[in-house]
Amino acid sequence: MKAFDTVVVGAGVIGSSVAYHLAKKGLNVAVIERGDIASGTSSSCDASLLICDKKPGIDTKLGYESIMLYKKYAQEFSYDFEFAQRGSIYVCETEQELEVAREYAKAQADDGYPMRMMDKHEIHEVEPNLADDLVGGIWTECDASATPMAVAFAFIEEAKKLGAKVFTQCPIKGIKLDEKGHVEAAITDKGEIKTKRIINCAGVWSPEVGKMVGIDIPIKPRQGQILITERTFNIVNRKIQEFGYMLSKFEDVNYTRKVSELVEKHNVAFVIEPTLSDNCIVGSCREFVGYDRKNDIEVMQALAERAIRFVPILKDVNVIRAYAGLRPWVVDHLPIVSGVEEVPGFYIAAGHEGDGISMAAITGKLMSQIVVGEETDFNIDKLSFSRFKKAKTATN
Amino acid sequence: MSAFHDDDMLVCRCEEVTVGEIKEAIRQGARDVTGIKRRTRAGMGLCQGRTCERLVQQILRQELGTVPEEIGASTPRPPVRPITFGTLAGGDSE
Numbered sequence: 001m002k003a004f005d006t007v008v009v010g011a012g013v014i015g016s017s018v019a020y021h022l023a024k025k026g027l028n029v030a031v032i033e034r035g036d037i038a039s040g041t042s043s044s045c046d047a048s049l050l051i052c053d054k055k056p057g058i059d060t061k062l063g064y065e066s067i068m069l070y071k072k073y074a075q076e077f078s079y080d081f082e083f084a085q086r087g088s089i090y091v092c093e094t095e096q097e098l099e100v101a102r103e104y105a106k107a108q109a110d111d112g113y114p115m116r117m118m119d120k121h122e123i124h125e126v127e128p129n130l131a132d133d134l135v136g137g138i139w140t141e142c143d144a145s146a147t148p149m150a151v152a153f154a155f156i157e158e159a160k161k162l163g164a165k166v167f168t169q170c171p172i173k174g175i176k177l178d179e180k181g182h183v184e185a186a187i188t189d190k191g192e193i194k195t196k197r198i199i200n201c202a203g204v205w206s207p208e209v210g211k212m213v214g215i216d217i218p219i220k221p222r223q224g225q226i227l228i229t230e231r232t233f234n235i236v237n238r239k240i241q242e243f244g245y246m247l248s249k250f251e252d253v254n255y256t257r258k259v260s261e262l263v264e265k266h267n268v269a270f271v272i273e274p275t276l277s278d279n280c281i282v283g284s285c286r287e288f289v290g291y292d293r294k295n296d297i298e299v300m301q302a303l304a305e306r307a308i309r310f311v312p313i314l315k316d317v318n319v320i321r322a323y324a325g326l327r328p329w330v331v332d333h334l335p336i337v338s339g340v341e342e343v344p345g346f347y348i349a350a351g352h353e354g355d356g357i358s359m360a361a362i363t364g365k366l367m368s369q370i371v372v373g374e375e376t377d378f379n380i381d382k383l384s385f386s387r388f389k390k391a392k393t394a395t396n
Numbered sequence: 397m398s399a400f401h402d403d404d405m406l407v408c409r410c411e412e413v414t415v416g417e418i419k420e421a422i423r424q425g426a427r428d429v430t431g432i433k434r435r436t437r438a439g440m441g442l443c444q445g446r447t448c449e450r451l452v453q454q455i456l457r458q459e460l461g462t463v464p465e466e467i468g469a470s471t472p473r474p475p476v477r478p479i480t481f482g483t484l485a486g487g488d489s490e
Contacts, residue, residue: 315482
């Protein structure tokens with residue numbers, strides 16, 4: 001196989017976006033993917049481009065900048081990735097939740113993001129199928145959706161137009177370093193690719209690729225499960241989540257929900273979003289169960305129970321399919337978008353947990369800036385790989 | 397087995413996917429049933445591929461000249477047939 005400036009490992013949404021942005025910088029790019037395009041986490045997730053589920057600060061900044069890029073790409077790209085900007089609603093069950101929500105929305109609005117509270121009357125006016133007793137919520141105007149697999153296909157198509165080569169069914173087997181420890185080649189099933197740079201975009205599988213250069217990447221799979229409804233009338237008009245979702249995602253949100261044992265046990269929080277194909281995606285749970293991508297009937301039961309609590313008419317709507325996916329989880333809930341000091345020429349863009357679709361566009365752009373040595377659009381020290389080393393030193 | 401020449405013929409009735417669209421997905425790089433599904437939605441509808449999957453497999457074989465093992469089947473996932481949220485939640489089974 002011939003030589004390339006850069007080899008991207010993984011053709012999920014992240015790898016596809018990284019490949020596109022690198023090709024746009026004029027680099028000669030190869031993408032190697034062990035399966036098909038978007039065949040891992042990017043094909044078993046939901047379709048959200050949100051800031052409403054992010055922490056104030058860099059987390060939200062990444063989400064927001066990414067949505068702005070998607071909006072632009074939706075106009076420019078030839079492949080339709082079904083971008084739709086319909087806003088999102090966080091619904092609250094209790095006054096206590098509303099209070100926490102108010103504080104959160106205020107912090108985000110103070111930072112300039114389009115987030116505000118909606119009262120009981122308003123949430124039911126825009127979403128008539130929500131349960132009558134829900135007390136209010138947060139409205140985030142900029143939130144959007146896109147079809148994840150289509151996002152990957154769209155980035156790949158644009159990357160190819162710029163000369164990138166894509167090798168599917170082509171697993172990476174090893175990485176060759178030169179005598180100075182610098183990346184020299186990627187070893188694949190189909191032969192060796194000479195390259196000075198490798199970008200690890202293998203998501204939950206990125207630790208395996210890290211091992212090939214002797215580094216430990218602290219990403220763990222955090223499983224989620226989803227139910228798909230039949231095609232039906234408009235059950236909801238946009239992405240809706242329960243405020244308890246924050247509770248299932250982060251550890252430092254201090255209140256408890258009154259939920260059934262099953263919902264508690266599987267860390268289930270209600271989310272729903274309509275797709276442009278007239279189905280709804282209903283989720284979800286967050287659990288550490290290794291690399292298991294099977295559905296669990298007990299979890300499906302808990303998802304259905306929690307969904308009916310927020311949208312009672314779902315009771316009579318059919319579920320046609322369930323699936324499970326693996327989020328690449330990192331302990332501080334921030335992705336790794338960084339070079340690796342110890343191994344010159346080795347880079348990581350992975351660890352986005354449930355925000356990979358949201359953040360893929362901006363991740364690709366930032367990674368392309370890192371690779372060519374430009375200043376990044378904004379400070380991303382918090383996304384560096386070296387932060388884990390510092391954390392380790394601090395605890396020792 | 398008859399060949400698939402008519403590109404306008406519907407293969408997936410639930411999602412209205414034609415022979416021509418499946419051939420295009422193969423040109424775009426799909427090599428198995430799941431690859432076709434991701435690119436065209438064939439098999440993503442109400443019947444979950446129970447009607448069209450065999451046809452999709454046959455078109456793949458015709459276009460690629462591959463054997464059934466390489467073409468595969470879609471990933472088996474619950475439920476076996478559509479079930480309401482109410483029944484699944486266990487609250488009001490009739």
